[in-house]
Amino acid sequence: MDFKFSSEHQMARTLFSEFAENEVKPYAAEVDETEEFPRGTIAKLQKNGFMGIPIPREFGGQGCDSLTYVLCVEEISKRCATTGVIISAHTSLCCDPIYKYGTADQREFFLKPLASGEKLGAFALTEPGAGTDAGGVATRAVLDGEEYIINGSKIFITNGKEADIYIIFALTDPSKGTKGMSAFIVEKGTPGFTFGTKEKKMGIRGSSTYELIFRDCRIPRTNMLGAEGKGFSIAMGTLDGGRIGIAAQALGIAEGALENTIAYVKQRKQFSRPLSAFQNTQFAIADMAAKVEAAKLLVYKAAYAKDTQKRYSVEAAMAKLFAAETAMEVTTKCVQLHGGYGYTREYAVERMMRDAKITEIYEGTSEVQRMVISGNLLN
Amino acid sequence: MLNIVVCIKQVPDTNEVRLDPKTGTLIREGVPSIMNPDDKAGLEAALRIKDEFGATVRAVSMGPAQADAVLREALAMGADEAYLVSDRAFGGADTWATSSTIAAAVSKLPYDIVFTGRQAIDGDTAQVGPQMAEHLGIPNVSYAEEIRVVGDSLIVKRQFENSYQVVRVKMPCLVTALTELNRPRYMTPGGIFSAYREKQVTVWTRPDVPVDDSNIGLKGSPTRVKESFPKAVKGKGEVVTLDAEAEADYIAEKLRERFVI
Numbered sequence: 001m002d003f004k005f006s007s008e009h010q011m012a013r014t015l016f017s018e019f020a021e022n023e024v025k026p027y028a029a030e031v032d033e034t035e036e037f038p039r040g041t042i043a044k045l046q047k048n049g050f051m052g053i054p055i056p057r058e059f060g061g062q063g064c065d066s067l068t069y070v071l072c073v074e075e076i077s078k079r080c081a082t083t084g085v086i087i088s089a090h091t092s093l094c095c096d097p098i099y100k101y102g103t104a105d106q107r108e109f110f111l112k113p114l115a116s117g118e119k120l121g122a123f124a125l126t127e128p129g130a131g132t133d134a135g136g137v138a139t140r141a142v143l144d145g146e147e148y149i150i151n152g153s154k155i156f157i158t159n160g161k162e163a164d165i166y167i168i169f170a171l172t173d174p175s176k177g178t179k180g181m182s183a184f185i186v187e188k189g190t191p192g193f194t195f196g197t198k199e200k201k202m203g204i205r206g207s208s209t210y211e212l213i214f215r216d217c218r219i220p221r222t223n224m225l226g227a228e229g230k231g232f233s234i235a236m237g238t239l240d241g242g243r244i245g246i247a248a249q250a251l252g253i254a255e256g257a258l259e260n261t262i263a264y265v266k267q268r269k270q271f272s273r274p275l276s277a278f279q280n281t282q283f284a285i286a287d288m289a290a291k292v293e294a295a296k297l298l299v300y301k302a303a304y305a306k307d308t309q310k311r312y313s314v315e316a317a318m319a320k321l322f323a324a325e326t327a328m329e330v331t332t333k334c335v336q337l338h339g340g341y342g343y344t345r346e347y348a349v350e351r352m353m354r355d356a357k358i359t360e361i362y363e364g365t366s367e368v369q370r371m372v373i374s375g376n377l378l379n
Numbered sequence: 380m381l382n383i384v385v386c387i388k389q390v391p392d393t394n395e396v397r398l399d400p401k402t403g404t405l406i407r408e409g410v411p412s413i414m415n416p417d418d419k420a421g422l423e424a425a426l427r428i429k430d431e432f433g434a435t436v437r438a439v440s441m442g443p444a445q446a447d448a449v450l451r452e453a454l455a456m457g458a459d460e461a462y463l464v465s466d467r468a469f470g471g472a473d474t475w476a477t478s479s480t481i482a483a484a485v486s487k488l489p490y491d492i493v494f495t496g497r498q499a500i501d502g503d504t505a506q507v508g509p510q511m512a513e514h515l516g517i518p519n520v521s522y523a524e525e526i527r528v529v530g531d532s533l534i535v536k537r538q539f540e541n542s543y544q545v546v547r548v549k550m551p552c553l554v555t556a557l558t559e560l561n562r563p564r565y566m567t568p569g570g571i572f573s574a575y576r577e578k579q580v581t582v583w584t585r586p587d588v589p590v591d592d593s594n595i596g597l598k599g600s601p602t603r604v605k606e607s608f609p610k611a612v613k614g615k616g617e618v619v620t621l622d623a624e625a626e627a628d629y630i631a632e633k634l635r636e637r638f639v640i
Binding site for chain 1: 448451452455565566567568570571572573574575576
């Protein structure tokens with residue numbers, strides 16, 4: 001077993017870190033404060049090939065692997081978790097399933113512009129009545145000649161309103177339950193497809209989270225992704241990959257908070273000594289560093305599994321569960337070590353703690369990850 | 380189509396370098412290596428010419444095996460080929476031996492423009508580029524802040540301390556670049572993968588470089604560094620707190636005392 005990165009992965013990390021430091025970090029606080037989608041930053045990411053890292057070059061991507069992609073989400077999320085999730089939702093939840101399940105035409109018309117950075121993608125499964133219980137989807141798709149007519153609504157959709165291409169899930173045969181669910185590709189601007197309310201969130205406040213509304217929205221029959229009735233398994237398979245992206249985001253948040261806190265405790269003095277001279281601080285830093293390192297190994301292992309194994313649900317679930325809970329714990333402790341200052345927006349750990357919470361919730365709550373892991377062990 | 384050679388040096392990131400106060404030598408341990416900033420500007424200038432007019436960009440570096448990394452970086456930014464001039468026989472070279480060696484290596488490649496950086500941040504001599512032009516027998520335009528390709532020539536804006544000079548130079552020529560020339564592009568992730576997995580860094584050792592023994596390595600170096608030492612740290616200075624006008628008067632008085640004004 002060799003824990004050394006290859007030269008290309010090392011250089012990729014240097015690139016992501018330098019880019020994030022120069023182009024992402026300076027705007028992180030502003031993006032949070034204004035709740036504005038960081039369009040300028042996303043345009044730079046698109047221009048520099050950061051929006052299709054694991055997709056083969058023939059489909060507009062960079063032809064790298066999942067590990068490189070994960071390093072990107074991690075380094076960006078260290079400075080700005082909002083930007084991290086925009087990349088993750090676009091890549092893992094939109095590019096990936098079109099690459100995996102799409103027809104040659106769909107890869108040409110939808111994947112190429114997404115992976116090359118011309119267009120932004122989104123994924124819409126959740127509905128008011130279908131969260132963790134994704135089988136509760138009520139959106140309908142009815143075939144009418146050469147078109148499907150979509151009716152229903154989706155909520156909490158990341159990159160909502162900002163994206164150009166959406167993967168949505170709707171029932172084509174309600175009598176069959178989850179086996180009657182199918183996946184579709186819908187383009188922004190299609191008549192009958194509009195946006196509802198924008199969510200006001202605790203964290204990742206610059207990511208645009210919207211309700212999608214479909215009223216007699218007609219899309220070409222050829223926009224069905226995968227076979228009819230395969231929607232639920234496509235959604236679950238896609239989320240396995242998405243969880244690795246979110247795990248990397250959570251890892252980045254934890255690392256960012258820890259880095260900030262190490263710098264802070266060295267310069268902040270109380271009782272005439274820097275905080276770093278107190279054993280309480282030293283032990284807290286040690287515990288956090290060990291957990292971050294463990295999360296890192298799980299995240300990288302899950303990325304490696306995605307590239308080398310057919311199934312990687314358990315690796316993805318473990319990585320997301322552990323990295324998300326580590327992010328929450330570490331950011332909370334980091335705020336504590338900052339004392340009163342940590343509770344103010346003057347210090348980044350305050351934002352990081354708010355950003356961390358969502359990683360325990362979206363793309364499968366921590367409870368869902370535990371179900372996936374134990375389900376595999378106990379069946 | 381134009382042929383452009385870009386000379387690149389791998390240097391320690393001087394933001395993180397310290398001198399050993401006892402020996403006067405650089406402490407390189409644990410210091411990250413980077414592409415010399417002026418050279419990176421030269422590479423970016425070459426890549427912009429390639430984007431606009433089409434060109435083959437070849438990156439050349441002289442150094443130990445580790446210098447492979449800066450050439451891969453150049454490939455990941457968009458250079459087409461990379462050459463590493465590396466041999467113990469070239470070690471210990473001063474600017475004369477360095478410029479003789481690299482010029483000999485460059486003479487093996489087709490070129491319309493040769494870019495070097497103005498100077499390397501670890502040596503700050505600014506001699507290697509102009510010396511290379513002499514060895515190659517081509518005109519040299521140093522301190523380039525702006526470059527335009529016009530027909531068979533370049534229009535170069537040269538930066539001086541208190542003035543500019545705009546010159547027109549016929550290709551082939553050598554240009555030394557300033558960081559002010561441009562803002563270098565980032566590598567792309569796919570570019571990095573291709574730099575390591577598809578492209579090659581051609582290594583040229585002593586027999587591959589047509590240069591006389593008397594002009595290479597330590598023995599071919601007419602100059603020696605006698606001693607390096609860090610600047611003496613100045614005292615803390617004097618801190619006074621006054622209102623703005625009184626501060627200005629105070630400073631003016633001090634400057635007058637020392638005959639500065």
